[in-house]
Amino acid sequence: MNDANPDLDALAGFLEHLDPRDAAAAAFARHLLDAGAVVRSLWGPVQMDVRGLSVQRGDMIVRFGVERGFSDGVLIGRADAADESGLRPIALAVFAWARANGIPLQLDDPDGIEVDLVTVGIPALDWVGAGNDDAVHRVHRAWFEHRRRLDRLQGRTRGRPSDVDLRAVIADGVAALEAAAPRAVPSRPTQDPAADPASSPRTV
Known part of the structure; x- marks a missing residue:
């Protein structure tokens, strides 16, 4: 169809x-x-x-x-x-979009990005469509590497990793996603030239 x-x-x-x-x-x-x-x-x-x-x-x-x-x-x-x-999970795109636009989004686990797609899915999708694919690819690579580390841990421990080891892998994954994500550029406040002596006209 x-x-x-x-x-x-x-x-x-x-x-x-x-x-x-x-x-x-x-x-x-x-x-x-x-x-x-x-x-x-x-x-x-x-x-x-x-x-x-x-x-x-x-x-x-x-x-x-x-x-x-x-x-x-x-x-x-x-x-x-x-x-x-x-194809990439939309949750990763929403995460990249949120970080790029300074929108609060809590990240505790790379595999547990909780978002309300009805609220933010279309803005994030349009942001990617506007040419921000590379940002999503970087986040996806970090997430994929996290999944590989998690799989290796599960295999090494026969599916029974210790809480300490599991928390360490998750924490490293969160840090990797945060490092890969774009960051919003703070806007500089408009300053009244009269308030800044350096920018005011000088008389000699």
Whole structure:
């Protein structure tokens, strides 16, 4: 299915199926569609309850999916990309957007970025679409390396890492994401030239 010939019943069925598995993702999909996003693809279900929905807003694609009864989360990427290898979790994009714009967002765990996508998802998506892909890629690389370290820890401890080791890996991951994220540039207050003797006209 594509935006030229949407199957509204199939779309409603997908969202109803996604809702109990990932209510936040389903709400964001509806919010995007209400805001004018167009359906690029909708397919499934196929074996193992695999199904997917991709919608486009501007130059960006947002992908939703289900496999074996679990949500794939919300992934974003460029609409003109050749394949889906460049898709990134939208939570990482929201984190980068928030840091770049000086918007408070608490980060305690790289795998637990909690955001209200209905509130901030579209502004973050549009920010990425405006040419801030590199910022999201840097954050994603830091997150991916965190996941590798976490997997190595789980493997080394046979899935039973100590609380101390686990907290250390999470803390390092948080620090890595913070270091990779863009930073807002504070605006300089406008100063009245009359209040600054150095900037006032001088008479000789």
